[in-house]
Amino acid sequence: MIKIQPKRPVGAIANDFLSMAKDTRKGKILLKFDQQLSQKLPAVQQRFLQFLYSKLDEILIGDPDKLSQIIEEAETYPAFQRNTKKLKASLKKIFDYELFIQKQSQKGWNAYWLAAQLGVDTCPYCNRLYTHTVSNEKKDIIRPQFDHFWDKASYPFLAVSLYNLIPSCNVCNSNLKGKAKFSTDTHLHPHLHGFDNDVRFFLNIHDLSFFAGNIQAGTIDFLFSDEQSTIAQKAQNNIRDFKLRELYAEHLDYVHEQVNRSLVYSPEYLDSLFKQFEGTLFRSQSDLIRFITASYVDDSDLQKRPLSKLTKDITQQFGLEG
Structure with a gap:
C-alpha cells in the first residue's frame, strides 16, 4: 500500500x-x-x-x-x-x-x-x-x-x-x-499512510536454486519495523483484506529479475556508471537505480508505476540503493 x-x-x-x-x-x-x-x-x-x-x-x-x-x-x-x-x-x-x-x-x-x-x-x-x-x-x-x-x-x-x-x-x-467495513481505527487510510518503511516487502529464500531460476524456492512476505505498533496492526488488516500476500505471490518471476539486477550491479559498478554518465543520462543516484530497475524507487514517486514499492524494498534488501 x-x-x-x-x-x-x-x-x-x-x-x-x-x-x-x-x-x-x-x-x-x-x-x-x-x-x-x-x-x-x-x-x-x-x-x-x-x-x-x-x-x-x-x-x-x-x-x-x-x-x-x-x-x-x-x-x-x-x-x-x-x-x-x-x-x-x-x-x-x-x-x-x-x-x-x-x-x-x-x-x-x-x-x-x-x-x-x-x-x-x-x-x-x-x-x-x-x-x-x-x-x-x-x-x-x-x-x-x-x-x-x-x-x-x-x-x-x-x-x-x-x-x-x-x-x-x-x-x-x-x-x-466490496462493502467490507473499514475505519481509520482498523485500517490504513491511503490519504494518511502508506506502508513506507514501517512495512516492507521481504523475500524469503528457502533454497539457493532460487538464484538459478527456481522461483518456487522463494516466497514474498512482509517485514514490520515494529509488529506491535498501531500502523503494523492496521497494515495487517489491509494485507488480509486486499489479499496482498496471495496477489504478490504471483510476482516471484519479477522479484527474481530484480534480485539478479541487484547482484550484478555491485556498489563499485554503480559508482563507475554514475561517474561515467553523471550529468548526461543520470542527474542523481536515484536516476541510475530507476534506469536499472525500470521502476521508480523514491517514496514521492511510488504511485507512478505498478510494483514500485515491491521493487524498492526487494532491491534494497539485496543492496541495490540510490
Missing part, C-alpha cells in the same frame, strides 16, 4: 471541490439540502438532516480524522440508528454519487475531474495496476474506480466526500473490498 500524493496541493483541490459541490450549476448540494429540509419530515429525521447541514463543509472536504468524528456524532442520532427508507432516499438525493460518476454529468465537478486532480496513476491499495485518468475535450475515456473507505451503504452522507473517495483498481474495489 502506498500513500496518495496528489499532483496538486490537496488544499487547493479541496477548495475547488467544495466550491463546485455547493454551486447551483454544478454539484447543487446546498440546493438539494434546502429542498429536502423544506419537506414535511419526521422530527427525528429533520434533526439529523440539520446536523448534517451544519457539518456540510466538513463532510465534503474534512480529512479522515474529521470524518471519523462526524461518524461518531451521527451514530448518536435516532434517525441514523433507525435508517429508514425515507432517510436513505433523502440522503441519496443530496449526496448523489450516481450522478457524480456519470461521464461529464456535472461539468467541472465529477469523478473524472477528481481523478485527474489527484493524479494517482497506480492503485494505492495494491500498487499492482495502473489507474490512469484519460480524457480529451470531447470525451471522458477512462478513470480509476472510487472506493468508499467508509462504505456508502452504511454512511450515505459520505458518498461524495473528498477523503472518502479513494482512486483504486477494479480488483481492489470491486473484487476484494
